[in-house]
Amino acid sequence: MDPQEAAAQLLSLTGLAFSKMHATGNDFVVFEDAAGDRDLSPERVRALCDRHLGIGGDGVIRAVRSEHLVEGRELLAQDPGAEWFMDYRNADGSIAEMCGNGVRAYAHFLLSQGLTQMPAQGLRVATRAGVKVVRSSGDGYSVDMGPWAFIYPERAQAEAMDSAVTTQGEGIARPSLSVTMGNPHTVVALPDAAELAELDLTAQPVVEPLPANGVNIEYVVPAEPLVQDRIAAISMRVHERGVGETLSCGTGICAAVVATRHWAGNAGDAAQAWAVSVPGGVCGVRFETRPDGAEHVILSGPAVRVAGGVLG
């Protein structure tokens, strides 16, 4: 970003109190705007997220009372407990439907700033991908991320692959599987940890076909054997839509588990839970089937408030 432009954008936010949060290294600038008065333009988001000229982050999260946003009011009408809306923006200023690490960081922000308390049945957070329920867990927070779905269900079921991903510096298109967790993901399996470590994710990988609104891309290596002591383990790196490579992506972790389980067939059925290692730490994933038959993905992991400050 141009330094003068960044300075001007930050000046326009003078006095804004913020927290710097992270969840397995996926980092966010989080602030309260209860009444939804702040114009969170893409330029302001880019300035806040700039790692040299701003605070630095993979995204910005604005805490708005649901009643003050059109999307929030719609959710509140069905779910009066969803008092706070997570307004999530990627570092490039684009809007994303959902953020699995962000929602844990957001819950931790609301609780640590005294903006809400943890109800016995869990904290209901309104997002553009619906209401998510966050609970305290042994490793920090767990989130019911809702049901998963294949983006191209027919191809996914018939061929277990539905798209191809070409990564910078590689002359091959690798087969992949596309999953929505409210936001879009394409998952690629790699044979071993060395290939995962060597990937060049400094440029946007090319995905064919590209989902209409772009996609996050996860590269996974399943443990060998996949399941030990009823825990399935995978390692993952991610290139996030609107950001670039990040140290972790919660929705990406869920999508990676869904794809790996699909590929593993019976071998994955023995797993009670999944442990996903990313450069920023480890998250847990498990599945829960609801009475209506829908299979929900439960994501768990830490959330940390690193620091707080005031702009200007």
Ligand SMILES: N[C@@H](CCC[C@H](N)C(=O)O)C(=O)O
């Ligand atoms: N890091 C997030 C996902 C953030 C949004 C993503 N970049 C998108 O555009 O969909 C996560 O933890 O899920």
